[in-house]
Amino acid sequence: MQTKFILDERDMPSRWYNILADLPSPMPPYLHPKTGKEIVPADLAAIFPQELIRQEVSAKRFIDIPEEVASILRLWRPSPLYRARRLEEHLKTPARIYYKYEGVSPAGSHKPNTAVPQAYYNMQEGIERLATETGAGQWGSSLAFATSLFGMDCTVYMVRASYQQKPYRKMMMQTWGAECLPSPTDRTEAGRMVLARDPDTSGSLGIAISEAVEDAATHDNTNYALGSVLNHVCLHQTIVGQEAQAQLAMDDAAADVIIGCVGGGSNFAGFSFPFIRDKMAGKTPDLDVIAVEPSACPTLTRGLYAYDYGDVAGLTPLMKMYTLGHDFVPPAIHAGGLRYHGDSPIVSRLHADGLIRATAYHQNEVFAAAVTFARTEGIIVAPEAAHAVKAAIDCALECRTTGEAKTIVFNNSGHGHFDLSSYEAYFAGSLADYEYPVDLVRESLGHLPVTG
Numbered sequence: 066m067q068t069k070f071i072l073d074e075r076d077m078p079s080r081w082y083n084i085l086a087d088l089p090s091p092m093p094p095y096l097h098p099k100t101g102k103e104i105v106p107a108d109l110a111a112i113f114p115q116e117l118i119r120q121e122v123s124a125k126r127f128i129d130i131p132e133e134v135a136s137i138l139r140l141w142r143p144s145p146l147y148r149a150r151r152l153e154e155h156l157k158t159p160a161r162i163y164y165k166y167e168g169v170s171p172a173g174s175h176k177p178n179t180a181v182p183q184a185y186y187n188m189q190e191g192i193e194r195l196a197t198e199t200g201a202g203q204w205g206s207s208l209a210f211a212t213s214l215f216g217m218d219c220t221v222y223m224v225r226a227s228y229q230q231k232p233y234r235k236m237m238m239q240t241w242g243a244e245c246l247p248s249p250t251d252r253t254e255a256g257r258m259v260l261a262r263d264p265d266t267s268g269s270l271g272i273a274i275s276e277a278v279e280d281a282a283t284h285d286n287t288n289y290a291l292g293s294v295l296n297h298v299c300l301h302q303t304i305v306g307q308e309a310q311a312q313l314a315m316d317d318a319a320a321d322v323i324i325g326c327v328g329g330g331s332n333f334a335g336f337s338f339p340f341i342r343d344k345m346a347g348k349t350p351d352l353d354v355i356a357v358e359p360s361a362c363p364t365l366t367r368g369l370y371a372y373d374y375g376d377v378a379g380l381t382p383l384m385k386m387y388t389l390g391h392d393f394v395p396p397a398i399h400a401g402g403l404r405y406h407g408d409s410p411i412v413s414r415l416h417a418d419g420l421i422r423a424t425a426y427h428q429n430e431v432f433a434a435a436v437t438f439a440r441t442e443g444i445i446v447a448p449e450a451a452h453a454v455k456a457a458i459d460c461a462l463e464c465r466t467t468g469e470a471k472t473i474v475f476n477n478s479g480h481g482h483f484d485l486s487s488y489e490a491y492f493a494g495s496l497a498d499y500e501y502p503v504d505l506v507r508e509s510l511g512h513l514p515v516t517g
């Protein structure tokens with residue numbers, strides 16, 4: 066009986082799958098943050114390269130992966146798919162559990178899958194430096210890795226809570242040659258504004274995005290790179306789901322349940338979209354696709370589907386998405402990569418259309434699942450990925466009750482080797498389970514921009 070399913074390098078997908086070509090209804094357009102009018106490509110040209118702007122709105126079903134990008138992805142791709150037999154036995158479930166493992170990349174998560182093409186397209190268009198934000202440090206380290214391969218500079222605004230909790234990620238960025246700053250900083254207008262209001266703020270992805278966008282918009286040689294949320298980021302991640310489909314076929318398996326954790330939505334998107342394509346085409350009408358988020362930042366499960374800014378300062382285009390309000394600052398939970406007020410507009414649309422469903426967990430139950438996983442499968446997962454582990458375990462336990470032998474497949478988006486302080490806090494019993502901050506969210510949702 067086989068444990069891991071490995072594709073040959075030659076079988077790495079040669080194109081990305083663009084779900085925009087197959088959505089049942091058109092996406093609501095991005096709106097200009099100042100005028101409220103539909104965005105035109107020129108509006109984005111100050112901070113993004115042309116090719117990524119094209120991909121953002123492309124209607125082509127498949128987009129070729131440039132060979133320069135593919136040759137770098139092959140450093141760790143195709144990534145393995147595992148059958149989690151020991152976890153199945155431990156849970157005494159009739160379900161079959163598989164997981165795709167993205168922790169094998171140099172930065173330890175799925176994020177280099179998009180960092181590499183983003184750096185490449187910027188380099189091709191003459192950009193010398195990328196500015197970005199990072200939550201847990203996964204994205205900053207991924208972009209630092211990618212820019213280093215193309216000889217570019219990189220400035221990373223890192224959410225202060227994570228900068229303090231996770232110093233090793235900062236050192237990785239430095240090793241790859243990037244500059245890493247705790248956000249909010251006093252380098253940008255956006256950062257100074259937040260510091261004036263709340264000098265002890267733990268920071269948030271929304272604030273850090275404002276800083277990076279401002280940096281890019283005010284420097285000619287500099288563009289901005291986003292690690293999640295946007296359509297082109299979800300596009301680049303679809304290499305994951307395409308590989309997983311081929312690997313499941315190696316075991317004659319067909320997924321009944323697809324699970325991924327959701328921060329901005331990119332690993333969930335990249336993993337699930339190729340499967341959702343089959344569901345929309347009527348091939349797998351009963352496929353259950355589950356997005357998992359933290360109870361402390363329950364965007365899909367408790368947010369509003371409305372136009373909102375992607376950042377705190379209101380510099381980004383307005384996107385229609387599930388949101389808790391752009392100035393909502395989530396509690397400082399340890400899954401830093403899931404602390405985002407909004408979500409990918411495509412993932413949001415799929416949720417609004419009922420093609421996927423969402424569920425939320427508290428961090429103590431999530432860490433308990435991660436420990437079970439480490440003690441059965443061996444891998445110590447990132448706190449973000451642990452949300453997917455928890456949902457997969459719950460689903461398998463449900464199968465034990467009903468006797469159903471479902472095939473559950475989840476995306477293990479990264480390892481937790483630089484998140485061990487979070488595990489330490491869990492073992493010490495000092496992790497707080499934040500209740501959904503109803504009042505804060507209500508206040509923040511009161512500040513949604515008015516459109517149309």
Ligand SMILES: *Cc1c(COP(=O)(O)O)cnc(C)c1O
Pocket residue numbers: 174175176201203204292293294326327328329330331332333402403447449450478479480
């Ligand atoms: C950043 C991150 C996430 C969350 O980001 P998405 O864009 O929602 O995928 C999840 N898992 C890991 C390991 C991460 O680093």
